[in-house]
Amino acid sequence: MIRQELKNILQKIFPDEDIVIDYVPKEKQGDYSTNIAFRIAAQKKKQPYEIAQEIASLIQHPMIESISVHKPAFINFTIANGYILKKLFSEPDTIDLGKGQKIMIEFVSANPTGPINIASARAAAVGDSLIKLLNRTGYEAVSEYYVNDGGRQSSLLAESVKQRIKELNGKSADIPEGGYHGEYIIDLAREIREKGIADIEKIKEYAIDYFIEGHKRILQEFGVEFNNWIRESSIYEKGYVDEVLGLFQEKKLTYVKDGAVWLRTTEFGDKEDRVVITSDKRHTYLLPDIAYHLDKMKRQYNRLINIWGPDHQAQIRSLQSGMMALGYPRGMLEVLIVQQVHLRKAGKLIKMSKRAGVLKTLEELLKHIPKDVVRFFLVMRSNSQHLDFDLDLALKQSDENPVYYVQYAHARIKSIIKKAQEQGIECCNSFAKDLIKEKEEITLAKAILRYCEVVEDAARNFEPYMLAYYLIELARVFHYFYQKLRVIGENKKLTQARLALINRTAETIKSGLEILGVSCPERM
RNA sequence: GCGCCUGUAGCUCAAUCGGAUAGAGCGACGGACUUCGAAUCCGUAGGUUGGGGGUUCAAUUCCCUCCAGGCGCGCCA
Numbered sequence: 001m002i003r004q005e006l007k008n009i010l011q012k013i014f015p016d017e018d019i020v021i022d023y024v025p026k027e028k029q030g031d032y033s034t035n036i037a038f039r040i041a042a043q044k045k046k047q048p049y050e051i052a053q054e055i056a057s058l059i060q061h062p063m064i065e066s067i068s069v070h071k072p073a074f075i076n077f078t079i080a081n082g083y084i085l086k087k088l089f090s091e092p093d094t095i096d097l098g099k100g101q102k103i104m105i106e107f108v109s110a111n112p113t114g115p116i117n118i119a120s121a122r123a124a125a126v127g128d129s130l131i132k133l134l135n136r137t138g139y140e141a142v143s144e145y146y147v148n149d150g151g152r153q154s155s156l157l158a159e160s161v162k163q164r165i166k167e168l169n170g171k172s173a174d175i176p177e178g179g180y181h182g183e184y185i186i187d188l189a190r191e192i193r194e195k196g197i198a199d200i201e202k203i204k205e206y207a208i209d210y211f212i213e214g215h216k217r218i219l220q221e222f223g224v225e226f227n228n229w230i231r232e233s234s235i236y237e238k239g240y241v242d243e244v245l246g247l248f249q250e251k252k253l254t255y256v257k258d259g260a261v262w263l264r265t266t267e268f269g270d271k272e273d274r275v276v277i278t279s280d281k282r283h284t285y286l287l288p289d290i291a292y293h294l295d296k297m298k299r300q301y302n303r304l305i306n307i308w309g310p311d312h313q314a315q316i317r318s319l320q321s322g323m324m325a326l327g328y329p330r331g332m333l334e335v336l337i338v339q340q341v342h343l344r345k346a347g348k349l350i351k352m353s354k355r356a357g358v359l360k361t362l363e364e365l366l367k368h369i370p371k372d373v374v375r376f377f378l379v380m381r382s383n384s385q386h387l388d389f390d391l392d393l394a395l396k397q398s399d400e401n402p403v404y405y406v407q408y409a410h411a412r413i414k415s416i417i418k419k420a421q422e423q424g425i426e427c428c429n430s431f432a433k434d435l436i437k438e439k440e441e442i443t444l445a446k447a448i449l450r451y452c453e454v455v456e457d458a459a460r461n462f463e464p465y466m467l468a469y470y471l472i473e474l475a476r477v478f479h480y481f482y483q484k485l486r487v488i489g490e491n492k493k494l495t496q497a498r499l500a501l502i503n504r505t506a507e508t509i510k511s512g513l514e515i516l517g518v519s520c521p522e523r524m
Numbered sequence: 525g526c527g528c529c530u531g532u533a534g535c536u537c538a539a540u541c542g543g544a545u546a547g548a549g550c551g552a553c554g555g556a557c558u559u560c561g562a563a564u565c566c567g568u569a570g571g572u573u574g575g576g577g578g579u580u581c582a583a584u585u586c587c588c589u590c591c592a593g594g595c596g597c598g599c600c601a
Contacts, residue, residue, distance in 0.1 A: 025544060035543060038581070048581065072581065074544065111601075153601060178600080260599050271527080278599040285601050310595045313528050339529065340595075347535080381537070384529060386594070388536060393550080397563075400550060408563050416560050457540065469538070483565045524563070
């Protein structure tokens with residue numbers, strides 16, 4: 001990576017400084033810049049601008065075409081064209097942020113009590129892209145889906161289904177308080193009734209399997225496949241819940257108050273202690289949750305990441321405290337909050353209410369909107385941003401839709417390459433590199449080379465949207481290039497050179513879209 | 525009341541770890557196809573970065589405070 005190489009050069013001169021390399025905002029003033037002069041100036045009590053000039057005069061390197069100093073005291077580097085082209089057609093850089101660390105991301109983990117909604121779909125899109133990003137940056141990343149098949153919710157589900165079966169049999173239904181009213185429950189009840197299942201435990205089992213299979217199917221359609229599916233019941237079966245409780249008691253981290261068992265989570269930074277066993281001897285969700293994370297740790301991960309919705313914000317501290325109570329260091333578990341999604345139609349937000357049973361499901365969404373559009377839209381915003389999903393825009397098959405904008409650039413390139421082939425000109429990487437020197441060509445080449453830097457940034461920040469933005473930008477640079485210069489022309493050597501350049505562009509777009517789970521058609 | 529998130533152009537959002545004259549898309553207006561895909565490109569207009577303080581050579585970014593919106597705050601999950 002050019003950014004890293006520049007950093008190394010400066011690091012040699014200033015071994016004790018934290019070197020920062022930024023992109024230059026104005027194209028004409030260079031490619032990369034550093035603010036090192038500001039830091040040095042403060043120490044040496046000299047004018048930053050002077051220092052910048054001194055430093056600039058010290059640096060000389062074949063990859064650097066020129067160095068300039070800009071107001072207040074930025075040192076800007078312009079990379080030599082020859083170096084750019086050499087890098088562009090040599091082996092791509094490998095990024096090793098992870099250094100082989102095993103990292104697990106748990107996401108979606110929607111309860112098996114209903115269909116997958118759009119908020120979970122966002123988590124699925126972000127999580128899946130993150131897995132791919134981390135796997136390309138030196139991590140061994142594994143995805144996991146946790147199924148809450150124990151506890152009260154699944155009992156309520158079973159009871160709700162049972163009541164609906166009663167209703168189908170002509171009696172009146174009495175959905176329990178906190179039960180499930182959605183119409184999808186009626187469909188399920190019909191299915192179970194036809195199978196002649198009546199025992200409440202069997203109903204529960206059937207219902208949970210039904211939802212898990214449904215989730216698997218729709219996620220697969222969405223391009224998201226998990227490495228592991230883990231059930232809460234398996235955590236109990238392994239005895240981890242009791243093990244965790246025993247460990248806490250051994251460490252004297254629990255106490256009894258008002259007939260309930262409390263965990264001293266405040267010792268690890270929680271706001272208040274938490275109940276782990278209620279006064280009527282049931283586990284709260286926290287205990288099996290901690291046990292589940294013990295299970296994760298027993299599987300030898302170096303780091304755990306959970307992707308949660310904003311409604312679970314308050315639980316983060318408790319769970320992290322629980323992990324620390326088990327003896328794991330702070331920071332072993334990181335929880336990413338991915339904010340909610342609002343559907344927008346005709347400029348207005350659509351209100352969603354889960355309780356009323358009116359929920360926008362991923363399945364419904366995919367019936368109307370192509371998968372590629374949904375995937376791209378759901379990773380277009382930073383995790384902490386609320387996301388407006390514009391249904392009208394998503395349905396537009398035109399220039400306004402950024403997915404097609406990016407895909408179109410790729411298809412356009414493929415079409416040009418095909419046309420060249422028909423004229424007997426093959427695309428290969430051995431050509432006279434000095435033929436590439438037009439401004440638009442160099443800008444495109446530089447944009448392509450930024451790809452691995454963007455992948456690194458996106459992986460480091462756990463933010464796939466950075467990649468989505470980059471791809472739009474790369475497509476823009478290409479479209480501009482296309483408008484200005486002809487690829488296929490009289491000069492065969494020049495044609496070959498430009499073919500190679502746009503071929504690299506296409507490869508980069510394809511690689512990026514793959515990470516985002518978006519297809520990359522050759523024709524549209 | 526407390527915690528977390530958000531507030532940037534008419535709308536949806538960027539702005540890398542605190543950096544340069546705050547940028548894109550959409551919408552509006554005006555242009556560009558006898559030539560590789562017009563699902564494209566170019567130009568114009570549009571801003572007191574919610575308000576006010578502070579820290580700094582430098583604040584959209586960090587701190588304090590106020591205002592507005594969202595999500596939480598259970599011996600539910």
